Amino acid sequence: MTNRVDSLIEQIRALEHDLAAEFSRQRSGFRFGLEHGRARFEEEALRRLEERRVHLMKYILGAPVLYVLSAPVIYSLILPFAVVDLWVSLYQAICFRVYGIPQVPRGRYMIFDRTGLPYLNAVEKLNCAYCSYVNGVIAYVREVSARTEQYWCPIKHTRRLMGAHGRYAGFGDFGDGEAYREALEASRRALREDRED
DSSP: OOOHHHHHHHHHHHHHHHHHHHHHHGGGGGEEEEETEEEEEEOHHHHHHHHHHOOHHHHTTTSSSHHHHHHHHHHHHHHHHHHHHHHHHHHHIIIHHTOOOOOOOGGGOOGGOOOOOOOOHHHHHHHHHHHHHHHHHHHHHHHHHHHHHHHHOOBOSOOOOTOOOTTTTGGGGGTOOTHHHHHHHHHHHHHHHOOOO
């Protein structure tokens, strides 16, 4: 990798860190703290937030008919996502051990904290749990597939890849057959040594 690419990657990581710090700073104004990994609101803040909850019947009766009719289509995806979740977990449990690739900790991708928000009614909490699960599965599968790609075919594409995963920048250049074997072994070694996750 060139020095310029390394520099850009480092700048992106620094900006991601700054963004996370800014989100944290903005959250501090909502008067809650973390206790045993769960958000705990101050008593007065909790009371005000509960007042903002739309009661369940009002929420359901006020929903547009097309929203209600499309809900089964949305929720029907839970089965394919559950199958993918299970299958990818099984895949990495077997294959990653064989190749010496560190396991992706699934629990880091499954975060259901929004279901505890006092201003959400039961349907909104269910919706948040559903979205948390589906997006968690997508992120989990993405990391498993990124590690698989890094191990087996760490070569960039000829065209710009939209939404490339974080490991892609370290892949070898398309058409660089001279450095391919050495870069492949280096990529595999780096992956095996990557114990941060």
